[in-house]
Amino acid sequence: MSVEKVSSTEAKNQLNRLLADVKAGSSFIITSHGEPVAQLIPIVTVPRRFGQLPRLLVPSGFDDPLPDDELAAWEAEKT
Incomplete structure (x- = not known):
C-alpha cells in the first residue's frame, strides 16, 4: 500500500476521513507548502x-x- 501525500489544509478539512483510513491500515504524509512535515500512521499496540x-x-x-x-x-x- 502506497503512502498518500496530503496538504495540511486537506488534512484539517478531511481529518475524520483520514483517521478512518488510518484505522483501516492506510498511512499519510502531511505536507506544508509541498514539504513533508508529519506522518499519520496506524498505532501498533504493545502487548502486555x-x-x-x-x-x-x-x-x-x-x-x-x-x-x-x-x-x-x-x-x-x-x-
Missing part, C-alpha cells in the same frame, strides 16, 4: 507483559469474565 517474566505475554482477553461453566466450577469449590 506479566510482571518479571518478559517473555510471557498476557492474552488480550485476560480480563474478560469467565465463561459461565468455568465460573460455576469455581463457585462449586467454595462450598
Whole structure:
C-alpha cells in the first residue's frame, strides 16, 4: 500500500476521513507548502507483559469474565 501525500489544509478539512483510513491500515504524509512535515500512521499496540517474566505475554482477553461453566466450577469449590 502506497503512502498518500496530503496538504495540511486537506488534512484539517478531511481529518475524520483520514483517521478512518488510518484505522483501516492506510498511512499519510502531511505536507506544508509541498514539504513533508508529519506522518499519520496506524498505532501498533504493545502487548502486555506479566510482571518479571518478559517473555510471557498476557492474552488480550485476560480480563474478560469467565465463561459461565468455568465460573460455576469455581463457585462449586467454595462450598
